[in-house]
Amino acid sequence: MERKERKRLVVGNWKMQLSHKAELETIGAIKNLLKNVALDVEVVVCPSFPSLAGVAEAVKKSTKLAVGAQNIHWEEKGAWTGSVSVLQIKPFAQWCIVGHSEQRALTGESDEEVQVKVSTLLKYGLTPVVCVGETAQERASEQTTARVSEQTKTILNKMTRVSLSKLVITYEPIWAISANQPDELPDPNNIAGTMLLIRKLAADRFGVEAAERLRILYGGSVTPDNVASFVFEPGVDGVLVGGASVHPGQFVNIIKQLQGGGSQA
Numbered sequence: 047m048e049r050k051e052r053k054r055l056v057v058g059n060w061k062m063q064l065s066h067k068a069e070l071e072t073i074g075a076i077k078n079l080l081k082n083v084a085l086d087v088e089v090v091v092c093p094s095f096p097s098l099a100g101v102a103e104a105v106k107k108s109t110k111l112a113v114g115a116q117n118i119h120w121e122e123k124g125a126w127t128g129s130v131s132v133l134q135i136k137p138f139a140q141w142c143i144v145g146h147s148e149q150r151a152l153t154g155e156s157d158e159e160v161q162v163k164v165s166t167l168l169k170y171g172l173t174p175v176v177c178v179g180e181t182a183q184e185r186a187s188e189q190t191t192a193r194v195s196e197q198t199k200t201i202l203n204k205m206t207r208v209s210l211s212k213l214v215i216t217y218e219p220i221w222a223i224s225a226n227q228p229d230e231l232p233d234p235n236n237i238a239g240t241m242l243l244i245r246k247l248a249a250d251r252f253g254v255e256a257a258e259r260l261r262i263l264y265g266g267s268v269t270p271d272n273v274a275s276f277v278f279e280p281g282v283d284g285v286l287v288g289g290a291s292v293h294p295g296q297f298v299n300i301i302k303q304l305q306g307g308g309s310q311a
């Protein structure tokens with residue numbers, strides 16, 4: 047499969063940045079800015095849980111925008127005060143981020159728990175956007191390959207060849223997230239290398255053809271100014287955007303820069 051056959055994807059992770067009112071205004075503004083754009087990029091926005099229904103309603107008739115949640119519990123239901131399950135997000139969301147480093151740090155969730163969340167989402171027909179990536183410390187001790195391999199293999203071990211095309215993996219070096227105030231950003235060549243590693247792990251398990259169907263994103267301090275340096279590397283299928291995604295002008299600018307596909311194999 048050629049790179050251009052994998053549709054480019056931009057996912058906006060609004061985290062806990064906006065009020066409910068601001069989330070509804072933000073989706074309205076994004077919709078408006080995309081009104082006259084013939085999009086060939088898939089776009090997903092991930093609001094907070096309380097705004098999922100409102101944002102889903104706002105994009106109900108849109109063919110350009112889809113909704114994702116930012117996390118789920120690994121169980122489908124039960125006595126888990128304060129948690130939200132796949133069944134509860136399913137009426138509103140077709141996508142869901144899991145294994146984000148901010149959740150991993152908050153709850154201490156393991157790679158195995160992240161894998162169960164991926165399986166739960168796939169079981170109910172939602173697309174998981176699963177995050178992998180190394181800490182600053184792991185990077186400093188040259189553990190990036192080992193850590194990303196470990197996280198990726200844990201996910202892939204429970205997948206089937208068919209479900210691979212429904213999975214999105216985001217390589218998001220934790221140290222590069224804007225909230226962690228990075229001194230520098232990853233070298234695009236290193237990002238491309240890690241993407242190749244992830245795709246090779248998928249190929250080792252399911253064969254080259256199946257691995258070519260997997261979409262892999264980059265996440266970490268993506269802005270309109272730097273997105274082009276990341277997304278036109280081989281094997282990069284799009285971006286997971288945090289800070290810039292709550293600014294409609296910046297978010298749509300990023301989307302527009304992914305338009306036209308790129309020609310990398």
Ligand code: 13P
Pocket residue numbers: 059146218222223224225265266267268286287288289290
């Ligand atoms: P920033 O784009 O703000 O660095 O956030 C990245 C991120 O964590 C997306 O999930």
